[in-house]
Amino acid sequence: MSCGAERSWNLFRNQRGYLLIVDAARMRKAAETNNAEKTLTETAELDHTLSTAQRYAGAKSTIIVCGDTAIGGLHLNGFPFRKDSGIALVGLNPSGEPWMTWATGPKGMQSYGAARIPEKETPGDLNGGASNEQTEPAAFYAKSALNTVEDVVSFGTGPGTEALDGTIDNTQIFKILRDEL
Numbered sequence: 304m305s306c307g308a309e310r311s312w313n314l315f316r317n318q319r320g321y322l323l324i325v326d327a328a329r330m331r332k333a334a335e336t337n338n339a340e341k342t343l344t345e346t347a348e349l350d351h352t353l354s355t356a357q358r359y360a361g362a363k364s365t366i367i368v369c370g371d372t373a374i375g376g377l378h379l380n381g382f383p384f385r386k387d388s389g390i391a392l393v394g395l396n397p398s399g400e401p402w403m404t405w406a407t408g409p410k411g412m413q414s415y416g417a418a419r420i421p422e423k424e425t426p427g428d429l430n431g432g433a434s435n436e437q438t439e440p441a442a443f444y445a446k447s448a449l450n451t452v453e454d455v456v457s458f459g460t461g462p463g464t465e466a467l468d469g470t471i472d473n474t475q476i477f478k479i480l481r482d483e484l
Contacts, residue, residue, distance in 0.1 A: 322480070322484065325352065327345060327348075327349045329341075329345045329348075330342055330345035330346060330349065331374060333345055334374040334375045334377065334448055335374055335375065335408070335447040335448045336408070336409060336447070336448070337375060337405045337408035337409055337410045337440075337441055337448060339377055339403045339405075342377065349368075353366065353368060357460060360461075362461065363461065363462065364461050365459065365460075365461035365462050365463050365464055365479070365483045366459055366460050366461055366464075367457070367458075367459040367464060367467065367476060367479065367480070368457065368458055368459060369455065369456075369457035369458075369467075369473070369476055370455030370456065370457070371455065371473070372450045372451075372455060373450065373451045373452075373453040373454070373455050374448050374449070374450055374451065375405045375406060375407060375408050375441075375448030375449070375451070376405055376406025376407060376448075376451045376453065377403060377404075377405055378403065378404050378405070378406070404440055404441065404442065405440070405441040405442070405448060406441065406442055406443065406448075406449075406451060407441055407442070407443045407444075407445045407448050407449040407451075408441035408444075408445055408447070408448035408449075409441070409444070409445070409446060409447065409448070410440050410441045411440070411441030411442055411443045411444035411445065454469075454470035455470065456469060456470060457469070457470065457471055457473075457476060459479075462483060463479045463482055463483045464479065466479065467479070
């Protein structure tokens with residue numbers, strides 16, 4: 304993602320400025336399939352892209368980051384260890400992995416009961432050799448994780464972004480863009 308955005312900035316160098324919109328669709332796709340590791344990896348990639356954007360754009364440029372929807376309801380369950388020096392962030396499940404759950408998604412039970420933790424599958428049992436990516440349990444089954452009613456975060460740097468602090472109505476983002484163009 305960062306490399307593509309970098310190429311775009313080089314192509315569109317313009318004294319009058321330009322508008323570049325980057326959609327982090329891989330993050331959405333990972334959330335829709337209840338894959339927390341990939342969702343968090345894509346979040347880190349977006350952070351790297353933003354770092355590159357700030358370096359190329361400079362202080363007089365407006366950079367806005369906002370989500371259009373919250374998907375799946377990923378939750379990190381557990382608490383930090385009391386005597387931790389910053390290494391462990393969440394509790395571990397019985398398998399020794401970070402404990403994460405989703406509100407909705409393909410790993411939920413097809414009833415309104417509590418979520419079940421999927422049993423470990425052997426590589427031969429996977430859809431004809433499909434990838435064995437770790438997914439987490441969901442409370443409610445849906446073929447693809449559903450949008451949630453959680454607020455999406457927005458933030459920004461540069462001129463006009465003073466109003467972007469936490470969550471705001473998405474129509475305000477349009478007004479900021481309009482005023483800066």
